[in-house]
Amino acid sequence: MDWASIFIYDTTWAFAAEIVIRVIVMFALIILFLRFTGKRGVRQLSIFELTIILSLGSIAGDPMFNEDLPLIQAVLIMSIVILLYRLCTWAMMKYQPFEDLLEGKSLYIVEDGMLVLDKIKKGKMSHDEFFAEMRQQGVEHLGQVRTGLLETDGNFSILLYAPDHTIYGMPLFPKQYQPVEEIESGTHYACMHCGYVNHLSDPNQLCERCENDCRDWAKALNSKIVR
Secondary structure, eight states: OHHHHHHTTOOOHHHHHHHHHHHHHHHHHHHHHHHHGGGGGGGGOOHHHHHHHHHHHHHHHHHHHTTEEEEEEEEHEEEEHHHHHHHHHHHHHHOOHHHHHHHHHOOOETTTTTTTTHHHHHHHHOOHHHHHHHHHHTOOOOOGGEEEEEEEOOOOOEEEEOGGGGOBOOSSTTTTOOOOOOTTOOOEETTTTTTTTTEEOOOTTOOOOTOOOOEEEEBOOOOOOOO
């Protein structure tokens, strides 16, 4: 094994100095690019912004060490990408359908303390992923949540019930999110698939809302949220 070939190969001192210059130039261009795209470019990225960042990495990376690529080509390409970004941003502000096409739409995940069925059926959100997001926002059960939205940038937005209007809901923590084996009279139970709350006479009773042969029920909670 030739260690010199692995680490050095045909790199000369002249090309090493050229790499230093290339990296400095491209690093400065990246900073300028992000500065031109505005503050949104450095926040949680949407699909459109992630596309821009990935393009930026490809544009900036190769000219840093490839001597066959002149810097003027990278500058030209980056300028075109900046122009496209500005053009798309203007079009999104002007035309809502175009913004929906690039950014997507916010998805309703929770309404009135229950999961939105069509999003569950389409696999838009897994239970584990959703539960984790809700727990991080201090939510103990769905009965505390009036509306839950999955935003286009991947973040969750929730509207809570007022403490005095908290309803029974499906628990979100693992110890409470367990199927019951015995039914207690006068107790509320939540479908573990959709969050529908009902009184049961049989632990294997079908959920009236799911319509998918769901028979798993957890004991519903109605504790008020603590802020």
